Amino acid sequence: MSTTINVNPQNFPTGQTTIGPANVPVGTTGYILDLDVSSIVSPQLLHYSGEYSTDGGATWLGMGSADFTGPWTDRQGVVHNDAAETFAFGKVASADGSGWVDIVSSVGWKVRAIVTADNGPIHSSGGTLTILP
Amino acid sequence: MSIARSVTNHNESSASGSTIAVVLNSIPANSHVVLSVGCLDAQTISGVADDLSVAATGPDKEIDDAGNTLRKAVWHYENYGGGNRTFTVTFSAAVTFRSIVAMAYTGVATSSSKDGIAGQEATGASLTSTNLSPAPSLDGELIVGIGIASSGVPTPVSPLAEVFSNTVDGSDTSDYIQPTHAAFAAQWTQSGASDYGALAVSFFPAASSATVTGAPLLSQAFHPPRQLKGVLSMLMRAMADGLNRTSVTPVTVTIRQRKTLSPTGNHVGGRQRRN
Numbered sequence: 001m002s003t004t005i006n007v008n009p010q011n012f013p014t015g016q017t018t019i020g021p022a023n024v025p026v027g028t029t030g031y032i033l034d035l036d037v038s039s040i041v042s043p044q045l046l047h048y049s050g051e052y053s054t055d056g057g058a059t060w061l062g063m064g065s066a067d068f069t070g071p072w073t074d075r076q077g078v079v080h081n082d083a084a085e086t087f088a089f090g091k092v093a094s095a096d097g098s099g100w101v102d103i104v105s106s107v108g109w110k111v112r113a114i115v116t117a118d119n120g121p122i123h124s125s126g127g128t129l130t131i132l133p
Numbered sequence: 134m135s136i137a138r139s140v141t142n143h144n145e146s147s148a149s150g151s152t153i154a155v156v157l158n159s160i161p162a163n164s165h166v167v168l169s170v171g172c173l174d175a176q177t178i179s180g181v182a183d184d185l186s187v188a189a190t191g192p193d194k195e196i197d198d199a200g201n202t203l204r205k206a207v208w209h210y211e212n213y214g215g216g217n218r219t220f221t222v223t224f225s226a227a228v229t230f231r232s233i234v235a236m237a238y239t240g241v242a243t244s245s246s247k248d249g250i251a252g253q254e255a256t257g258a259s260l261t262s263t264n265l266s267p268a269p270s271l272d273g274e275l276i277v278g279i280g281i282a283s284s285g286v287p288t289p290v291s292p293l294a295e296v297f298s299n300t301v302d303g304s305d306t307s308d309y310i311q312p313t314h315a316a317f318a319a320q321w322t323q324s325g326a327s328d329y330g331a332l333a334v335s336f337f338p339a340a341s342s343a344t345v346t347g348a349p350l351l352s353q354a355f356h357p358p359r360q361l362k363g364v365l366s367m368l369m370r371a372m373a374d375g376l377n378r379t380s381v382t383p384v385t386v387t388i389r390q391r392k393t394l395s396p397t398g399n400h401v402g403g404r405q406r407r408n
Binding site: 045061062063064065066072073074075076083084085086088090091092093099100 | 135136137140142144145146147148155156173202203229230284292296298300301302303308309310
């Protein structure tokens with residue numbers, strides 16, 4: 001079962017905005033950040049960066065990043081009103097060597113998302129940060 | 134020592150730019166770093182280097198989708214020093230839909246690691262790289278695959294397992310440690326038919342045994358010291374044959390006879406492996 005944290009409507013100013021940190025239930029695999037970007041226009045850009053901490057927030061580790069330009073248009077030229085990115089803790093080889101298993105969270109883990117806006121402010125009607133089971 | 138993936142990270146962008154970079158933290162020493170990189174087909178991938186200006190080897194394999202929408206390639210570092218490093222892809226000019234997925238593995242051969250490659254551009258709902266050539270020849274090889282489609286989002290077909298599905302360009306980077314060597318084609322599916330490209334690259338594991346061609350077959354228990362001379366002779370021969378993956382820590386040794394086994398056991402040609 002996933003845990004969803006609502007991200008409030010806001011204007012992302014130029015520079016960084018941190019969403020979270022959020023406590024992570026034990027046994028989860030990462031999260032999806034999904035924000036409304038319907039008002040983003042050229043040359044604006046939203047940069048997502050995912051991070052997690054295994055020590056209660058003292059140190060943060062990267063989980064990946066993604067840029068979405070305005071308007072957010074995919075490779076087929078389709079404009080999207082929201083931009084979602086998955087950030088995972090990763091995978092390790094299974095004990096029996098038959099494949100990979102997800103790295104899952106332990107007690108005290110946290111996640112956060114850093115949203116960086118170029119040429120802001122960029123209005124977003126909100127979104128969700130969904131912890132993945 | 135079997136292959137294991139240690140750390141991964143990704144960066145992708147729909148914006149125009151001539152480079153894209155990703156940070157990979159806590160890379161174990163002597164790792165094998167594989168980079169899945171790409172961009173819109175309008176430009177080419179010029180190279181990959183780390184923040185110490187050390188260039189990656191590649192492209193091991195590069196491919197477009199059949200509709201020439203996207204371009205993807207695999208580059209790698211072998212016997213990589215480890216630590217916290219930034220890897221940067223440089224493109225021939227500013228281009229959109231840039232991406233890099235970085236993966237560090239332990240247990241991969243530290244030299245001459247690349248084995249086979251495969252790639253295909255076609256149209257359909259089922260993507261296949263076609264079989265790796267040459268086919269994997271050692272147990273436990275690492276296989277990395279990339280699937281791209283002009284409109285769909287490829288999902289890897291087991292036993293290939295997803296490392297990362299790019300949101301921005303819809304591509305998929307997956308891998309597989311093949312327990313027993315055999316012919317292999319990387320495969321994906323997508324919801325509808327579209328132009329696609331699929332590639333696969335295989336890498337040798339860091340071997341813990343020497344292999345000498347020969348069969349069949351006479352197996353018997355190892356009885357030191359009577360056969361020790363024979364085993365050492367076999368290992369010397371393997372090394373002389375240029376088989377450099379000879380880190381041997383046998384516990385039990387199986388000897389497969391190629392010709393005849395002398396009474397003293399010191400004329401041995403066959404396969405030796407750790408059980």
